[in-house]
Amino acid sequence: xxxxxxxxxxxxxxxxxxxxxxxxxxxDIVQEQRYLTDEAMVEVANLLDLSAAEVYGTASFYTxxxxxxxxxxxIRICKTITCYMKGKDEIIKAIEDRLKITIGETTSDGxxxxxxANCIGWCHEGPAMLINDKVYTKLxxxxxxxxxxxxxx
Ligand code: FES
Numbered sequence: 001x002x003x004x005x006x007x008x009x010x011x012x013x014x015x016x017x018x019x020x021x022x023x024x025x026x027x028d029i030v031q032e033q034r035y036l037t038d039e040a041m042v043e044v045a046n047l048l049d050l051s052a053a054e055v056y057g058t059a060s061f062y063t064x065x066x067x068x069x070x071x072x073x074x075i076r077i078c079k080t081i082t083c084y085m086k087g088k089d090e091i092i093k094a095i096e097d098r099l100k101i102t103i104g105e106t107t108s109d110g111x112x113x114x115x116x117a118n119c120i121g122w123c124h125e126g127p128a129m130l131i132n133d134k135v136y137t138k139l140x141x142x143x144x145x146x147x148x149x150x151x152x153x
Contacts, residue, residue: 008043017048026065035066071106071113073151076130080119083126091127094141098148
């Protein structure tokens with residue numbers, strides 16, 4: 001049995017095989033493997049008696065369920081209207097310059113992936129971003145770059 005299949009089996013045992021277990025199962029797999037492989041999604045579909053298309057559809061709908069290998073740390077900048085109006089483009093530019101990648105890419109050292117996300121619930125303190133699970137609010141270009149630099153020290 002491949003490590004992926006083993007992980008899927010373990011995760012399904014933990015959450016059960018009901019349809020509503022699909023999201024927590026996918027989230028746990030992403031947490032362990034950093035992204036969802038086709039093998040994992042097919043195995044989840046088999047065990048939950050769903051079609052692979054349904055599992056893939058759910059996974060691709062939620063931006064937090066990665067379908068590609070990502071860097072060690074994931075930056076997600078909010079692209080929704082309030083953050084947009086509060087200057088998120090300037091923040092994106094500063095991060096792109098700091099990491100020498102454009103949004104959607106991973107740095108060559110594998111340290112960061114830089115993604116955008118829909119509203120992360122901090123509109124009142126925007127522009128906002130997450131680095132992994134940590135929230136950074138009221139961003140300025142400098143504040144965003146300083147946050148990234150912390151991960152290099
Ligand atoms: S609009 Fe950016 S956090 Fe809500």
